[in-house]
Amino acid sequence: MSSIDLPVHESLHIGPIRIPNRVILAPMSGVSDLPFRRLAQRFGAGLVVSEMVASRQMLLDTKQSKQRMRFDRDAGPVCIQLAGTEPDIMADAARLSADRGADIIDINFGCPAKKIVRKASGSALMRDVPLATEIMKAVIGAVDVPVTVKMRTGWDAASRNAPELAKIAESLGAQMITVHGRTRCQFYTGVADWEFIAAVKDAVSVRLVANGDIRSIDDAYGCLRSSGADAVMIGRAAQGKPWFPGDVAHHFQTGQQRPEPDVAQRWAILREHLDEMFSLYGVSTGIRNARKHVGWYLTGLPGAAEFRNVINNTLDPAVVTAEISRFRDLSLETA
Ligand SMILES: Cc1cc2nc3c(=O)[nH]c(=O)nc-3n(C[C@H](O)[C@H](O)[C@H](O)COP(=O)(O)O)c2cc1C
Known part of the structure; x- marks a missing residue:
């Protein structure tokens, strides 16, 4: 599993920013908020990316954008992901992010959601290369911190232009590119095409991160082998398992599998x-907001269904706390 001709045990630099290992927690709106990122980072993810922040909302200082912008300076490098469609607004949002302490700005060219694409934002920008170019120029020109770009393989099977867009990004000064190995039209169906990511890797010399369907340590090695990428990004497999990116990083660095948290630790x-x-x-x-996380954490644990049922029907934190203790004890007895 671990024999691979890539320096997976080494740290990674994005411009001047040192990332201690080659495993990145994916941005996931509604999931990778500050509490989740803090855990993933503590368990060893090399870099964690914020949920995407709509640039316009950031400039308006909306409640949601403020929550999405929250970060923990002491935990490691701070990467804020921006979405948007207007180059000037995105440049202003990038400037504001950097002023507030972002070490890295990531531009979202990958979100497939209809409400984002309707505004010509996210993955819609993969079919408007001139506008995507203007956005990258404006954002990269606006800040001194490194700018990175996250994209899909293309809009649809007939237009997989990630290699071309990545080349443009590199020529404009982007310092790292992440590719999720699906087209926009696939949303999350089918399988991520790690081999296609190799075509993007061949097209550029900046750091390339491969993303999509990494669910195990074996997958992480398989993805690196197929794509030749410099690092992996992990999203859904970290849901309910914020330690998983760190498990992969640990294996990359030591060749050893560390034990999974036991039932008591998971609670x-x-x-x-x-x-x-x-x-x-x-x-x-x-x-x-926590209900979905609870569902993910407890998958397969004794008492999970009943606990979920209680959490889904209360807004009282005292009930939540008491139920956690009760079900933890129950699952420890039966584990
Ligand atoms: C709930 C959810 C929210 C997501 N939100 C974002 C986002 O805000 N920005 C982004 O670039 N990608 C977003 N993504 C895509 C992920 O970053 C990642 O590219 C995708 O899930 C594939 O990786 P995985 O197979 O490891 O999950 C989201 C994915 C999920 C499942």
Whole structure:
């Protein structure tokens, strides 16, 4: 599994920013908020990327954009992802992000969601290369910190232009490119085409990150082998398992598999995650936002269905806390 002709154990530099390993937590709107990123980083993800922040909203300082912009300076490099469609607005948002402490600005050319694409943002920019170019020029010109770009392989099977767009990004000064190995029209169907990512790697010499469908340590090595990428980015496989990117990083660095958290540790991590969500969002929004995480964490644990049912029907943090203790004890007895 670990024999691979790439320096997977080494750190990575994005411009002057040192990333301690080659595993990145993917930006996931509604999932990779500050509490989740903090956990992933503590468990060893080399870099964590914010949820995408709409540039216009950031300039208006909306509540959501403020929450999405929250970061933990002490935990490691800060990467803020921007979405948008107007070069000037995106440049202003990049400037503001850098002023507030972002070490890296990532531009989103990958989001497939209809409401984003309708505004000609996210992956829609892969079929408007002139506008994508203007955006990259404006953002890269606006800040001194490194700018990176995240894209899909293209809009659809007939227009997989990631190699061309990546070349343009590199020529404009982008310092790293991430490719999710699907087209926009695939959304999340089919499988990520890691081999196509190799065509992007061949087209550029900046750092290339491969993304899509990495669910195990074996997958991470397989993805690097097929794509020749410099690093991997992991999204959905970290849901309910914020330690997973760190597990991959640990294997890259040592060749050893570290033990998964046991049942008691998983409950403790969930408890910490929920507490952080309550303090970021307030209790009732925190509980609502936490429900999906609870579902992911507890998959396969004894008592999970009943616990989920309780969480889905309360907005009282005292009930949540008491139920966590009760179900933790129950699952420890039966584990
Ligand atoms: C719930 C969810 C939200 C996402 N939000 C973003 C986002 O804000 N910005 C972005 O570039 N990609 C976003 N993505 C895409 C992921 O970053 C990643 O490219 C994709 O999930 C494929 O990687 P995976 O197979 O490891 O999950 C999102 C994906 C999911 C599942």
